[in-house]
Amino acid sequence: MPAEQSTMPRGVDTDLYLEIQQFYAAQMQALDGGDATGWAETFTEDGVFATNADSSATCGRAAIAQAAHAAAARLAEEGLVQRHWLGMLDARPGPDGGVRVRYYALVIRTPGGGDPVIWRSCAGADELVRHDGGWLVRERRITRDDVG
Amino acid sequence: MPAEQSTMPRGVDTDLYLEIQQFYAAQMQALDGGDATGWAETFTEDGVFATNADSSATCGRAAIAQAAHAAAARLAEEGLVQRHWLGMLDARPGPDGGVRVRYYALVIRTPGGGDPVIWRSCAGADELVRHDGGWLVRERRITRDDVG
Amino acid sequence: MPAEQSTMPRGVDTDLYLEIQQFYAAQMQALDGGDATGWAETFTEDGVFATNADSSATCGRAAIAQAAHAAAARLAEEGLVQRHWLGMLDARPGPDGGVRVRYYALVIRTPGGGDPVIWRSCAGADELVRHDGGWLVRERRITRDDVG
Numbered sequence: 307m308p309a310e311q312s313t314m315p316r317g318v319d320t321d322l323y324l325e326i327q328q329f330y331a332a333q334m335q336a337l338d339g340g341d342a343t344g345w346a347e348t349f350t351e352d353g354v355f356a357t358n359a360d361s362s363a364t365c366g367r368a369a370i371a372q373a374a375h376a377a378a379a380r381l382a383e384e385g386l387v388q389r390h391w392l393g394m395l396d397a398r399p400g401p402d403g404g405v406r407v408r409y410y411a412l413v414i415r416t417p418g419g420g421d422p423v424i425w426r427s428c429a430g431a432d433e434l435v436r437h438d439g440g441w442l443v444r445e446r447r448i449t450r451d452d453v454g
Numbered sequence: 455m456p457a458e459q460s461t462m463p464r465g466v467d468t469d470l471y472l473e474i475q476q477f478y479a480a481q482m483q484a485l486d487g488g489d490a491t492g493w494a495e496t497f498t499e500d501g502v503f504a505t506n507a508d509s510s511a512t513c514g515r516a517a518i519a520q521a522a523h524a525a526a527a528r529l530a531e532e533g534l535v536q537r538h539w540l541g542m543l544d545a546r547p548g549p550d551g552g553v554r555v556r557y558y559a560l561v562i563r564t565p566g567g568g569d570p571v572i573w574r575s576c577a578g579a580d581e582l583v584r585h586d587g588g589w590l591v592r593e594r595r596i597t598r599d600d601v602g
Numbered sequence: 603m604p605a606e607q608s609t610m611p612r613g614v615d616t617d618l619y620l621e622i623q624q625f626y627a628a629q630m631q632a633l634d635g636g637d638a639t640g641w642a643e644t645f646t647e648d649g650v651f652a653t654n655a656d657s658s659a660t661c662g663r664a665a666i667a668q669a670a671h672a673a674a675a676r677l678a679e680e681g682l683v684q685r686h687w688l689g690m691l692d693a694r695p696g697p698d699g700g701v702r703v704r705y706y707a708l709v710i711r712t713p714g715g716g717d718p719v720i721w722r723s724c725a726g727a728d729e730l731v732r733h734d735g736g737w738l739v740r741e742r743r744i745t746r747d748d749v750g
Contacts, residue, residue: 317476320469321616328613331690335704387747389706389723391689393539394479408483410537412562412570414708414723416747422708422723427537427562427570451535451564465624468617541687542627556631558685560710560718575685575710575718599683599712 318397318405326397329441334390340378346371349443357448385418400433407432427451466545466553474545474555477589482538488526494519497591505596537562548581555580575599614693614701622693622703625737630686636674642667645739653744681714696729703728723747
């Protein structure tokens with residue numbers, strides 16, 4: 307790749323982009339598989355999870371784990387299988403060696419014996435930081451498309 | 455990777471594949487974000503956008519930008535959020551250092567306060583060309599699955 | 603990348619991950635394009651395709667091709683276009699130089715003149731093996747979300 311001007315800002319390099327893609331795949335499989343603790347450990351200790359549907363964010367691993375436990379219990383009670391798809395990742399270098407990622411997300415829900423539906427369509431913006439050679443989410447901001 | 459025979463034709467190399475994936479992510483985020491000018495600038499000056507739903511193609515950046523402006527205005531009027539997902543990229547070397555990409559596309563629409571739906575399912579075929587170290591679309595042919 | 607401990611198990615390296623992603627893209631385009639023979643050839647001669655909806659698996663290329671031929675004929679008869687999306691790939695080194703991949707899958711169906719729907723939402727687990735510099739599926743286990 308020549309170091310010329312592109313029509314669009316350059317993203318992160320190949321290895322980093324794929325690291326992040328794999329991080330999201332494993333993170334979502336933890337969440338959808340009901341591993342609330344494993345999911346919470348993909349955030350920093352003081353990690354923030356915010357959406358445009360709630361005026362207050364969920365802050366810190368303990369609260370993030372608790373919210374995931376509660377959500378998994380509700381899904382089990384309703385007999386729903388839920389899967390998060392993250393895609394269209396646009397990753398850019400952030401401050402202090404971190405990465406800012408903008409992406410799209412779909413939440414698919416399937417009832418036992420029934421048809422899958424798209425429960426939510428969203429955009430996401432993450433601030434990722436290095437930790438022990440891997441990545442952690444320091445801040446995740448989700449914008450639900452159905453919330454004006 | 456040994457240079458042996460594969461059961462399928464080889465695609466492009468790793469860095470190139472990811473460059474294209476990132477190009478599409480940024481391109482779709484421009485389109486869905488209502489940046490019609492930025493979207494048009496991801497095509498060549500004489501770029502072509504064709505679908506199997508229209509007998510005539512949209513040709514040239516000016517026409518492509520105008521079509522995107524009009525589409526964004528209609529969506530805003532109807533209170534819809536629209537997101538394009540491109541995936542299942544199969545990229546192969548093309549003529550003159552270009553790349554031919556075949557992919558799948560979904561268009562997700564969400565009304566304010568309502569449930570997301572898949573508005574369109576499509577296959578796409580692009581001819582991409584190098585420009586200033588990045589990529590531009592010279593020709594995009596979209597095949598909508600609902601159009602016979 | 604420092605060789606430190608990550609909060610999640612490390613996946614495969616960048617080139618390998620992308621090889622697999624491209625393999626799946628080409629494999630699904632073969633299946634959805636009605637190329638039952640080409641699809642079957644992406645499995646080993648004794649390849650296994652199993653789902654939680656059938657107590658018996660489909661074993662061997664000939665049976666896999668026959669099942670795909672029959673499915674393509676049914677879709678054509680019903681006037682449906684079908685597309686498989688595989689995503690959220692979590693790839694890990696397997697035994698004998700192979701790779702184990704866990705992923706999500708959506709099957710989108712569109713009737714002529716109608717709206718696309720998600721026909722199936724699934725999780726998949728593949729055992730891939732090297733063959734002539736490419737990859738083949740030795741075993742694929744699909745878990746449909748609607749089947750309890």
